[in-house]
Amino acid sequence: MMKKQVKEAEEKIKVPLELLLDKETIAIIEAQCEEHKTGRDRFVAVVIRLFLDFSYIARTVGKDIFSFRDEMIKAIVRSRGAGAGDIIDKLSEADKQASKKEAVKAPADLSALKEKFSGIINEMSELKSAVLELKKSLTGAAGPVSSAAAQENDQARAAEKKKDRRPQAGEAAQESQTEIITIDELASEFKSSAPPSYKDKRKKLNKLKF
Amino acid sequence: MPDLSYKDVTPIGGELGTSMSKFCEDGRIIAFSSVVGDGLSDSLEANWQKMNRSTDHRWIRNLAIYDDSKNMWRYVGAMSRNSNQINWFTHKGVIQNYADAFIGIQAGLFCLSQEREENEKEPLKKVGLGFGIPVKAGEVVAETFFNYIKSRLKAEGNEKYLYIKAKNVATGEIKELKIQFAFILLQFQAYGAYMSFLMKKFGMRLYNTYVVDVGHGTWIKLPVIENEADINLSDSVPEGIFTVTSNISQIIFESSGQRYKIPEQRIMEKLPRNEYKVEVPGSGIFDFKNILDNECSNLCEHIIQAVKSDLVSINRKGKTIDYFAMVGGGASLIFDKFKEKIRAHYNWSEEIARDRVISAIELGIDHRYVNSVGFMLLARDQIALELEKEVNPDFEITNISTDDLENFRI
Numbered sequence: 001m002m003k004k005q006v007k008e009a010e011e012k013i014k015v016p017l018e019l020l021l022d023k024e025t026i027a028i029i030e031a032q033c034e035e036h037k038t039g040r041d042r043f044v045a046v047v048i049r050l051f052l053d054f055s056y057i058a059r060t061v062g063k064d065i066f067s068f069r070d071e072m073i074k075a076i077v078r079s080r081g082a083g084a085g086d087i088i089d090k091l092s093e094a095d096k097q098a099s100k101k102e103a104v105k106a107p108a109d110l111s112a113l114k115e116k117f118s119g120i121i122n123e124m125s126e127l128k129s130a131v132l133e134l135k136k137s138l139t140g141a142a143g144p145v146s147s148a149a150a151q152e153n154d155q156a157r158a159a160e161k162k163k164d165r166r167p168q169a170g171e172a173a174q175e176s177q178t179e180i181i182t183i184d185e186l187a188s189e190f191k192s193s194a195p196p197s198y199k200d201k202r203k204k205l206n207k208l209k210f
Numbered sequence: 211m212p213d214l215s216y217k218d219v220t221p222i223g224g225e226l227g228t229s230m231s232k233f234c235e236d237g238r239i240i241a242f243s244s245v246v247g248d249g250l251s252d253s254l255e256a257n258w259q260k261m262n263r264s265t266d267h268r269w270i271r272n273l274a275i276y277d278d279s280k281n282m283w284r285y286v287g288a289m290s291r292n293s294n295q296i297n298w299f300t301h302k303g304v305i306q307n308y309a310d311a312f313i314g315i316q317a318g319l320f321c322l323s324q325e326r327e328e329n330e331k332e333p334l335k336k337v338g339l340g341f342g343i344p345v346k347a348g349e350v351v352a353e354t355f356f357n358y359i360k361s362r363l364k365a366e367g368n369e370k371y372l373y374i375k376a377k378n379v380a381t382g383e384i385k386e387l388k389i390q391f392a393f394i395l396l397q398f399q400a401y402g403a404y405m406s407f408l409m410k411k412f413g414m415r416l417y418n419t420y421v422v423d424v425g426h427g428t429w430i431k432l433p434v435i436e437n438e439a440d441i442n443l444s445d446s447v448p449e450g451i452f453t454v455t456s457n458i459s460q461i462i463f464e465s466s467g468q469r470y471k472i473p474e475q476r477i478m479e480k481l482p483r484n485e486y487k488v489e490v491p492g493s494g495i496f497d498f499k500n501i502l503d504n505e506c507s508n509l510c511e512h513i514i515q516a517v518k519s520d521l522v523s524i525n526r527k528g529k530t531i532d533y534f535a536m537v538g539g540g541a542s543l544i545f546d547k548f549k550e551k552i553r554a555h556y557n558w559s560e561e562i563a564r565d566r567v568i569s570a571i572e573l574g575i576d577h578r579y580v581n582s583v584g585f586m587l588l589a590r591d592q593i594a595l596e597l598e599k600e601v602n603p604d605f606e607i608t609n610i611s612t613d614d615l616e617n618f619r620i
């Protein structure tokens with residue numbers, strides 16, 4: 001059975017991209033391969049891995065991947081306050097231009113935008129660990145357990161997570177109620193991801209001593 | 211090396227607000243009107259005692275403090291209703307008179323000590339005071355006020371004592387109290403609220419917090435960035451709940467054909483009871499709910515404009531605000547509007563706004579008392595630092611005494 005599936009997959013891979021994708025998508029893939037100095041196969045593999053990762057996070061917070069992406073970008077930008085208004089404007093502008101297919105961005109604009117996106121991608125990867133951390137803390141909050149039992153549970157959860165990371169097509173999200181985290185809870189984490197501890201900063205103040 | 215002389219110091223928090231002064235010790239809060247007045251002459255006072263039919267004989271309601279700088283009794287808080295001449299401790303965010311403010315501190319410490327005794331505890335003996343001063347007072351005034359307090363303490367050996375002579379005017383009882391002062395720590399008023407949030411809500415984590423304290427006569431803004439008050443952006447604006455209620459009073463006056471003026475105090479009294487109707491003689495019942503709503507919206511708009519302007523300055527410095535907090539007596543009227551405006555500014559969802567726009571209610575404290583609790587925590591922290599210990603961030607307010615009339619019976 002397994003061998004048959006692999007064989008079928010290998011045959012599909014042999015089909016030229018031109019038969020599966022439209023010209024514009026192929027052009028994007030080619031440009032990205034050029035930029036990242038990599039081959040089509042490597043690029044597609046990475047894209048699929050990323051898709052699965054983000055799909056997993058989106059599913060965890062009860063969103064589809066596209067609305068998750070949109071809300072995440074908005075939450076990150078807004079968490080930076082009013083000064084981030086121009087970023088939102090630029091993103092909206094870029095979005096409009098892309099949808100109208102009117103013009104190609106100048107290389108300078110593109111690199112500036114890419115720089116901003118790379119920050120967002122960094123925050124997204126932080127978010128991913130925050131999701132896992134939150135999930136862990138929510139599961140842990142169910143009740144006190146002995147350390148051995150806790151370790152055992154952790155291992156079981158890790159195995160479960162591993163299984164969850166590559167969901168089968170059509171598989172329904174079967175998260176328990178306590179493990180569902182809303183997008184707003186996640187976004188609120190962006191107020192400050194790692195605030196310093198007061199214990200490290202407390203100091204003797206200027207007091208009038210008698 | 212820990213300084214063990216701080217081992218027996220009781221942390222106290224206090225502030226002289228524009229309308230009410232509040233003092234906190236552990237789970238106990240006392241609050242009285244921020245006003246002091248001259249005492250009656252001995253014969254008039256004796257007559258007043260005979261004619262006084264109130265059954266509320268509590269010290270806080272009938273308090274006089276002996277002012278040794280003037281060699282006379284001064285009535286404090288509610289008792290000043292009988293004074294010919296009254297002085298408020300602060301006006302438009304500025305301490306009016308150091309001698310009067312000093313009486314306010316004496317009254318606060320005496321009432322706290324009295325409450326302890328009534329709960330079968332020892333009177334206060336040695337205190338460390340975290341004290342909130344109006345934002346506009348600034349550091350120069352703080353220094354001068356420091357020196358004034360120092361000049362009023364009495365030295366015994368190497369130690370300094372505060373002597374308090376108090377009288378319950380209703381009963382004629384006189385008590386004297388001697389409290390050793392370990393230290394006084396002055397901070398901007400709204401910083402107390404920040405300390406309360408830091409210790410209870412933030413779990414001792416430093417979140418940049420923008421505190422707005424809406425009081426009776428003023429509202430204060432105080433951004434706290436990385437645990438430090440941003441002095442350049444802090445301000446005290448002479449506009450508060452008094453502005454709202456006096457505008458309502460004026461509108462009623464106009465609408466009654468300038469025949470009848472409702473004192474703003476009467477409108478103020480109705481707000482905590484959610485009553486919005488007042489009888490205007492000759493004109494019938496006047497419902498001021500819509501006017502109140504509009505006035506609160508106007509006040510909130512002024513606050514939001516200032517907040518937005520400050521956010522631009524804060525962002526220019528590369529900083530962001532994690533939490534917006536609104537406290538003070540006016541918060542119960544303004545908070546929801548404030549939260550909505552902040553939510554709209556950032557286009558946050560309801561959930562995010564609920565998380566990041568906060569009030570003292572989340573700490574289980576009335577909006578009015580959160581500063582005094584925070585200053586008590588600040589004093590507690592300083593004592594712990596002197597003893598080289600961790601600070602205990604826990605608090606639970608179990609008792610609040612005010613100078614409002616109790617057991618009203620004739």
